[in-house]
Amino acid sequence: MSPKPVVTRFAPSPTGYLHIGGGRTALFNWLYARGRGGKFLLRIEDTDRERSTPEATAAILKGLTWLGLDWDGDVVSQFEMKDRHAEVAREMLAKGAAYKCFSTQEEIEAFREAARAEGRSTLFQSPWRDADPSTHPDAPYVIRMRAPREGETVIEDAVQGTVRFGNDQLDDMVCLRSDGTPTYMLAVVVDDHDMGVTHVIRGDDHLNNAARQTMVYQAMGWDIPVWAHIPLIHGPDGKKLSKRHGAVGIEEYQVMGYPAAGMRNYLTRLGWAHGDAEFFTTEQAKEWFDLPGIGRAPARLDFKKLENLCGQHIAAMEDAALLHEILAYLEAAGKPALTDLQQDRLGRGLYCLKDRAKTFPELIEKAEFALASRPLVADEAAAKALDTVSRSILSELTPRLRGATWSKEDLETILTETATAHGLGFGKLAAPLRAALAGRTVTPSVYDMMLVLGQDETIARLEDAAA
RNA sequence: GGCCCGUUCGUCUAUCGGUUAGGACACCAGGUUUUCAACCUGGUAAGAGGGGUUCGACUCCCCUACGGGCUGCCA
Numbered sequence: 001m002s003p004k005p006v007v008t009r010f011a012p013s014p015t016g017y018l019h020i021g022g023g024r025t026a027l028f029n030w031l032y033a034r035g036r037g038g039k040f041l042l043r044i045e046d047t048d049r050e051r052s053t054p055e056a057t058a059a060i061l062k063g064l065t066w067l068g069l070d071w072d073g074d075v076v077s078q079f080e081m082k083d084r085h086a087e088v089a090r091e092m093l094a095k096g097a098a099y100k101c102f103s104t105q106e107e108i109e110a111f112r113e114a115a116r117a118e119g120r121s122t123l124f125q126s127p128w129r130d131a132d133p134s135t136h137p138d139a140p141y142v143i144r145m146r147a148p149r150e151g152e153t154v155i156e157d158a159v160q161g162t163v164r165f166g167n168d169q170l171d172d173m174v175c176l177r178s179d180g181t182p183t184y185m186l187a188v189v190v191d192d193h194d195m196g197v198t199h200v201i202r203g204d205d206h207l208n209n210a211a212r213q214t215m216v217y218q219a220m221g222w223d224i225p226v227w228a229h230i231p232l233i234h235g236p237d238g239k240k241l242s243k244r245h246g247a248v249g250i251e252e253y254q255v256m257g258y259p260a261a262g263m264r265n266y267l268t269r270l271g272w273a274h275g276d277a278e279f280f281t282t283e284q285a286k287e288w289f290d291l292p293g294i295g296r297a298p299a300r301l302d303f304k305k306l307e308n309l310c311g312q313h314i315a316a317m318e319d320a321a322l323l324h325e326i327l328a329y330l331e332a333a334g335k336p337a338l339t340d341l342q343q344d345r346l347g348r349g350l351y352c353l354k355d356r357a358k359t360f361p362e363l364i365e366k367a368e369f370a371l372a373s374r375p376l377v378a379d380e381a382a383a384k385a386l387d388t389v390s391r392s393i394l395s396e397l398t399p400r401l402r403g404a405t406w407s408k409e410d411l412e413t414i415l416t417e418t419a420t421a422h423g424l425g426f427g428k429l430a431a432p433l434r435a436a437l438a439g440r441t442v443t444p445s446v447y448d449m450m451l452v453l454g455q456d457e458t459i460a461r462l463e464d465a466a467a
Numbered sequence: 468g469g470c471c472c473g474u475u476c477g478u479c480u481a482u483c484g485g486u487u488a489g490g491a492c493a494c495c496a497g498g499u500u501u502u503c504a505a506c507c508u509g510g511u512a513a514g515a516g517g518g519g520u521u522c523g524a525c526u527c528c529c530c531u532a533c534g535g536g537c538u539g540c541c542a
Contacts, residue, residue: 045542050541052542108539108540121470121538122468122469124539142540163472166470171538177540179540183542184542185542207471207472211471238534239534269480270479271479272480273479275490278480278491279491296473296474299480300478302493305478305491305492308492366504427502428501433501440502440503445501446502
């Protein structure tokens with residue numbers, strides 16, 4: 001048992017939608033905390049006032065909510081903590097762990113130009129690092145970290161292992177901008193410390209940053225959290241995620257009709273493994289999820305596998321929860337709301353629909369029989385099944401159906417006898433029946449449709465088709 | 468350029484010095500069938516390349532190649 005309770009956080013910057021990679025990072029943090037009775041916090045990294053928007057924040061919250069990731073406490077705005085950040089910067093100044101740098105952007109740029117030209121390191125070396133305060137001009141300045149120039153900074157990463165950085169590779173990063181606002185490098189450390197974050201699980205694009213941030217922890221004498229830098233997700237082509245493939249906002253996946261449980265399962269499994277476990281519940285994921293199980297290589301998105309898992313989750317869901325999520329999907333996708341009758345029929349029909357669909361649109365397509373109202377308009381393929389001969393068989397069928405008890409056994413008897421009487425295989429009879437009942441060729445079994453529709457509606461539809 | 472990370476079937480991965488390198492998705496063939504989905508049986512398919520270390524390397528070390536990241540008063 002760990003002495004400290006686990007506290008993780010997800011800290012997106014509100015400069016765009018929450019894409020699938022961010023969603024997975026959030027999910028990993030959530031699973032880790034929730035599986036250990038810890039806390040999962042949410043902090044919006046909005047210190048970049050130029051690029052941060054409230055719309056992006058709203059989209060992120062919406063995406064997390066859809067994914068089913070709940071956070072503890074209020075959402076923290078990093079920007080609102082700016083006074084605290086400045087306070088820490090001044091404290092570092094007082095300790096000699098930081099210094100005022102009066103170099104202008106132009107001077108820094110010139111330094112880099114020259115360094116590049118001479119083939120030296122372009123890491124900026126401020127002339128103010130060791131300047132006597134009495135020489136300080138009355139001009140804007142930034143506060144820079146006084147980073148050690150010798151030795152190395154070592155980070156122990158739960159995913160990447162021990163990673164060493166020569167301190168000559170790390171520059172004196174800016175902690176406080178000349179306008180007094182904090183930079184990300186300072187703000188993350190201060191906030192993570194203040195919020196009591198024990199485990200930092202984030203994209204490995206931050207691996208290098210961890211070394212810099214370690215210096216701040218050390219300067220302030222704070223405990224360093226457990227680092228876990230996870231590989232990024234790539235598109236199906238192995239390239240960085242782009243708009244073309246998968247980099248859309250995570251809520252787009254709801255619009256595409258993937259159930260959240262399937263999404264969680266897939267995302268958890270992407271880059272993490274628990275032996276041969278492929279299909280599992282969120283409860284199991286919470287129980288099993290750990291840091292050593294995370295892989296070190298970037299993983300590609302595979303929609304086929306996503307669909308496969310989603311299909312399994314749809315089949316495994318309770319009818320009530322499934323119906324609820326389907327209704328939410330319809331709304332998110334901008335489809336018309338269902339009437340009470342449609343909801344009722346869909347709900348009662350789920351038992352025979354949910355094991356034949358991988359996504360909600362697919363399920364809805366197969367649920368046409370339950371959603372449509374008379375008179376049905378058969379689609380092209382279905383219309384072909386309703387030829388003259390077939391229609392006459394249907395009209396011959398209805399009187400028998402009127403006398404049926406409407407048990408599955410009874411219906412089976414009637415239909416197989418009818419088929420046999422005409423020297424037909426059951427399939428030959430099922431096709432026009434299916435067309436009459438659903439107006440489609442892709443549906444649940446004809447028996448199930450009859451059961452869901454009930455005797456009156458079934459007979460009415462058959463009469464419509466036979467007419 | 469410098470620094471850092473990565474590389475097992477098409478894809479996600481298991482393996483944590485000794486396995487006929489396993490599973491899942493996808494794919495192919497056959498079976499079943501009331502359309503779809505599913506299901507059953509079988510099959511194709513992998514350790515980037517080169518050096519070491521070792522009785523023995525996918526596993527450890529080095530080099531190369533190829534990907535990726537960082538190198539901002541962005542996060």
